[in-house]
Amino acid sequence: MANIPGDLLYTEEHEYVRKGKSAGDPVEIGITDYAQGELGDIVYIELPKVGTKFGKHDVFGTIEAVKAVSELFSPIAGEVAAINDRLDKEPALVNTDPYGAGWMIKIKPSDPSAVDSLMKSDAYKTHIG
Numbered sequence: 001m002a003n004i005p006g007d008l009l010y011t012e013e014h015e016y017v018r019k020g021k022s023a024g025d026p027v028e029i030g031i032t033d034y035a036q037g038e039l040g041d042i043v044y045i046e047l048p049k050v051g052t053k054f055g056k057h058d059v060f061g062t063i064e065a066v067k068a069v070s071e072l073f074s075p076i077a078g079e080v081a082a083i084n085d086r087l088d089k090e091p092a093l094v095n096t097d098p099y100g101a102g103w104m105i106k107i108k109p110s111d112p113s114a115v116d117s118l119m120k121s122d123a124y125k126t127h128i129g
Helices: 033-039 112-117 121-128
Strands: 015-018 027-031 042-046 059-065 069-073 078-083 105-109
Touching: 027 033, 105 112
Parallel strands: none
Antiparallel strands: 015 027, 027 105, 042 059, 059 069, 078 105
16 A cells, blocks of 8 residues: 555645645655556656746656656646755665655745645545555
């Protein structure tokens, strides 16, 4: 059974969002434990540069596993405030700690209230069955 923390928000594409401490703070984005489990061993992750802007559902990068290559989708519109440089050398952090050291990017939301439209943990549990 996948680990689905109750304090995060989720997308149908299996990204999670961790809200910042206050509205308008950058939000942390990564893929869920369920997604990393489906992908298998992660071998490479391509992330955007800080300052890149994305709309909601825009592709912000790719993740390559032994089994497949998948696109990563931005859960909200905004500007990349930080990237997890550790993933260049340690992509397997997404497998071992998806909600901690395996985070991918931080986005400063264009509209902070848009975060609240994402799925809560119960809805995501239902989504993945």
